[in-house]
Amino acid sequence: MLDRPQPQYRVQRGLMRDLAALDQALYEAVTVTRTPALDSALRRLSAAADHSKISFAVAGLLALCPGRSRRAAVLGVAAVGVASTTANLLGKRLVRRPRPHRAEDSPFPGRHVPMPESASFPSGHTASAVAFAAAVGPAFPAATVPLGLLACAVGYSRIHTGVHYPGDVVAGAVLGTGAAAAVLAAARWEG
Numbered sequence: 209m210l211d212r213p214q215p216q217y218r219v220q221r222g223l224m225r226d227l228a229a230l231d232q233a234l235y236e237a238v239t240v241t242r243t244p245a246l247d248s249a250l251r252r253l254s255a256a257a258d259h260s261k262i263s264f265a266v267a268g269l270l271a272l273c274p275g276r277s278r279r280a281a282v283l284g285v286a287a288v289g290v291a292s293t294t295a296n297l298l299g300k301r302l303v304r305r306p307r308p309h310r311a312e313d314s315p316f317p318g319r320h321v322p323m324p325e326s327a328s329f330p331s332g333h334t335a336s337a338v339a340f341a342a343a344v345g346p347a348f349p350a351a352t353v354p355l356g357l358l359a360c361a362v363g364y365s366r367i368h369t370g371v372h373y374p375g376d377v378v379a380g381a382v383l384g385t386g387a388a389a390a391v392l393a394a395a396r397w398e399g
Contacts, residue, residue, distance in 0.1 A: 231375040235308055238367050238374075240315060246368065247319035254321050254365040257333045260288050262358065263340040270348065280348035283391055287343035288336045291387035295332040295380060305329035310370045321369040331372045331380030334363035338384030343391050359384070 256262050263284060270281035305328040310320060326332075337359035345352035363381060366372040372380075 227375070231373045234374045235367060239310075239370065242316065243319075243368075244316075247316060250361075250365040250368045251319055251321055253361060254333070254369045254371075257337060257362045257365070260292065260336045260340070262362070263288050263336060266340070266344075266351075266355070270344070270351075277348050280344040280351065283347050283388075283395060284340040284344040286395075287339035287384075287388040287391040290391055291335040291339035291384045292332055294387060295330050295335040295383055296326065299330045299335075299379070299383065300327040300332070303327060303329040305373075305376070308370060308373055314370075319369055321371060323371055328372055329376045329379060330383050331363065331366050331376045333366050334359070334372075334377045334380030335384040335387065337362040338381045339387040339391075340384075342385050342388030346392060 267281040267285050270277040270284070307323055307328045310323065314320070341352070341355035341359040344355055359381075363377040366377055367374055
């Protein structure tokens with residue numbers, strides 16, 4: 209006699225199916241929405257966030273001034289390192305989620321960036337941008353809102369340009385928040 213799955217496992221499988229369907233539907237809604245004024249800007253933002261170039265540039269500017277802003281720069285760069293390593297060396301290798309499919313007859317091919325070869329889950333761009341913002345903010349409060357908005361825009365740009373599902377971006381944001389929390393806790397412990 210075959211054992212039937214326990215009710216909690218059926219609920220979990222059903223929940224995962226529902227979340228995957230919602231993730232796909234949200235991605236598709238973005239891909240078919242005409243936004244010509246945003247396409248070019250979000251494509252440029254997504255490309256500028258490659259290898260955390262934006263975060264490193266901001267860190268460089270913060271490091272020019274001694275004191276709190278320099279400490280914020282160091283914390284932010286450390287958080288990027290933790291988030292990027294965790295997302296790219298652990299998350300993507302463990303989950304191995306395929307990138308979204310972009311149809312060759314996409315209605316808006318001008319918004320796309322080159323498709324990365326790595327796995328989709330989690331979004332490393334988002335993890336790094338959120339980690340930087342979340343680590344810099346407590347050390348340099350004036351940067352909290354601008355960097356938070358920038359991190360949100362980077363995350364959305366990855367969906368808009370067709371290289372991530374919304375769930376990848378949410379996971380990247382959670383991972384980035386955790387990386388920043390770990391760096392800030394370690395800095396408090398050492399300080």
